[in-house]
Amino acid sequence: MITRAEGAYLGAVRAFQNPMLDLLHKRHAPLVVSVLSLVFTADRPQVPVADAHTEVGDALDQLRAAGHGDDLPVGSARDLCRQWADAGWLARQVLEDDVEVYSLSAHAVGALEVAGRAGGTRARVSQSRVRTLLDAVERLAEDADPDAMMRIARLDAEIARLRAELDRVQRTGEVEQTDEETLLEEAENVLHLVRELPADFARVxxxxxxxxxxxxxxxxxxxxxxxxxxxxxxxxxxxxxxxxxxxxxxxxxxxxxxxxxxxxxxxxxxxxxxxxxxxxxxxxxxxxxxxxxxxxxxxxxxxxxxxxxxxxxxxxxxxxxxxxxxxxxxxxxxxxxxTGLQTWVPGARRGQAVDPLRRLPVAEVEHLRQTAGDLRPAEPPSPLAAWEDDDSDSSAAEALAWGGPHYADLGSHLAAFAGASGTVDVGQAFNAAPEALRRPVDLLGLLEIAHQRGMTETDEVAYVDAVRPDGTRRRFAFGGVTTLTKDEDDD
Incomplete structure (x- = not known):
């Protein structure tokens, strides 16, 4: 028969077999917690394996340079990361783009949260924490009680309380101010609840x-x-x-x-x-x-x-x-x-050479094909179809009409439209251009020229009417801009 002391001890032994408690129980737990918290952050839950090895190695070098070499484990950063993965603190996986990454396991996330809470603000018995507990118990009782009359009575009481509060605020126009100490306690309680979420998500x-x-x-x-x-x-x-x-x-x-x-x-x-x-x-x-x-x-x-x-x-x-x-x-x-590795490793020495496999085993094949297949196709490929370029109805001029912006003509038009002034409104210049320079693509070219020469945004919305080569029209709206008639570098 197991005594109460033995039962409690066996339960504690099973608990410390959990990788989370095992991490915190190790001699080098401060190193593991600090390095993992540096490498893995909320914005960076996954780290490429090569980057992780480099960052862990840099952290070890910095600690050794600061005089903590006696407290550090022996081995390279690669060896430590491999040990942490074998212990269940790091998860190693390959992403869709064939990049191998490390991520924290749920046990490591929980250990980091425990260490963070222990080293940070100590949880206190506060009004906010007790109220959270009482609200949870009240909600549990309401969900567990199937009595409809009790539910109605609780809802009536809640409605009466809220109506009394509403009447008081409407009558006085004042809201009861909560002191800052209480607000700080409530904020700490919220942060305490939020810190539990990453480990829960990781476990799911x-x-x-x-x-x-x-x-x-x-x-x-x-x-x-x-x-x-x-x-x-x-x-x-x-x-x-x-x-x-x-x-x-x-x-x-x-x-x-x-x-x-x-x-x-x-x-x-x-x-x-x-x-x-x-x-x-x-x-x-x-x-x-x-x-x-x-x-x-x-x-x-x-x-x-x-x-x-x-x-x-x-x-x-x-x-x-x-x-x-x-x-x-x-x-x-x-x-x-x-099985072969388990047999060979116990008796092997460090650096012992391994005899390579110089030839593959011979396959036991009863019969091989004795005639080679004919590599020539059974029938020649069909002739290529004739391609007549001269049958096209489109001309070179029509193809150019549907092409890109006419930068040279647009620059000349800007200079002519501006006259003696040094700046010009892009929307007005586009509307004043001939139809051959008022294609939608020419509007983009005009804005590109304005960007190169330095443009200034206005508070107005510009409306322009563009004309395609086939005669169809399209109206565009954009933030009004002005530009120089030539580049500032040309001055």
């Missing part, structure tokens, strides 16, 4: 990748029909948002981001908060976190959507190219290679 994305691996493995084993495996995958994908707390948090965020009004209201509310004078007492980092709440939600959603797209692509490719015999042969070959 990793659950989708785990589901992808399970489906691909089931397809490769070929023990069940493909349709049954895909049906199970679709069912798991449909309920992945309800199966875990992280999935439910993601579903809530998806509902928020899917409603433009809610998103606009969030941006407006954050702007109102940041304009208040109490935010001056917040550190710059906390103000930046408040400002980026909406962007962090969008980044988390994009992370999950990317995992869903990659899972669908991998599974689709597996179904389309699924060959049970070939997959089984590949699995057997890899298993033989791993």
């Amino acid at each position: 994305a990793e659950s989708i990748k785990a589901m992808q691996r399970d489906v691909v493995q089931a397809l490769r084993q070929d023990e069940r029909p493909t349709g049954e495996v895909l049906r199970e995958y679709l069912e798991r994908g449909e309920h992945v948002m309800d199966a875990t707390p992280e999935g439910r948090a993601f579903a809530g965020a998806l509902r928020l981001i899917g409603d433009p009004q809610r998103l606009d209201a969030l941006a407006t509310q954050l702007s109102t908060v940041l304009r208040h004078r109490f935010t001056r007492r917040l550190p710059h980092q906390q103000r930046a976190e408040l400002r980026d709440i909406g962007r962090r939600i969008e980044q988390g959603l994009d992370q999950v959507f990317t995992a869903q797209r990659e899972a669908s692509f991998v599974i689709t490719a597996q179904v389309r190219n699924h060959d049970p015999l070939r997959d089984r042969q590949v699995d057997e070959l890899l298993r033989d290679v791993m």
Whole structure:
């Protein structure tokens, strides 16, 4: 029989086997946390492998130069990143453009959040935190209570409270001011809630990748029909948002981001908060976190959507190219290679030479074809069709009429239209040009000339009528501009 002390100890042992706690428990945990937080940021969740090795190496050199060499692990940046990936702190994947990148695993994100909270502002028992707890309990009780009369009574009480507050504000015209200490506590509570989101999003994305691996493995084993495996995958994908707390948090965020009004209201509310004078007492980092709440939600959603797209692509490719015999042969070959490595590595020495494979095994073929095929085609190719260039009805003049801008004629027209003045209105000059210089493409050419000579925008809207070579007309509107009649460098 297991005693209470032994049960608690075994539970703690299992907890510390989690890669997140294992990261924080290691001797070099400060190095891992600091380097990962430098390389991976909210704006840069994925880093190319080569760049990550370079940045980690630069960080190690800087720490050694500062006198912390005795506290650093032995090995190159490549070796450390490989160790961190094997420990489950870094995830390594290949993107669609064949670029191999590192990204933080959900365990590493959680460890960084824990370290950040421990080294930052300490969480306090405040009015905001207690109110959040009481509101959550009240909402839980309302959702769990099926009594309609109790729900009606609570709604009546809430309506009466809101009506009394409305009457008071209408009568006095004053809003109760909240002191800055309370506002600071509420802001810290909001930041505490926001810091939990990245790890939740990462866990949802990793659950989708785990589901992808399970489906691909089931397809490769070929023990069940493909349709049954895909049906199970679709069912798991449909309920992945309800199966875990992280999935439910993601579903809530998806509902928020899917409603433009809610998103606009969030941006407006954050702007109102940041304009208040109490935010001056917040550190710059906390103000930046408040400002980026909406962007962090969008980044988390994009992370999950990317995992869903990659899972669908991998599974689709597996179904389309699924060959049970070939997959089984590949699995057997890899298993033989791993068995050979496990046999050779324990007795091998560092730097020991490996005998190369000088010749491939001879294939056991019972019979080979003895006659070569005829490389000549059975029939000659069909003759090319005749191409008569002279049958075209279009002339060179018509082709030029539909061509690009007449820059030389446009420049001469600008100079003639301006006369003695040094500047000219582009819209007026275009409307005064002959029809041959009033094509839509000539308007673009005129604006290009104005840009090269230096143009000045006006507050008016210019309207011009362009004429195509076939006689059709088109009216354009653009911000009015004036330009010089010649380049300033020509003066």
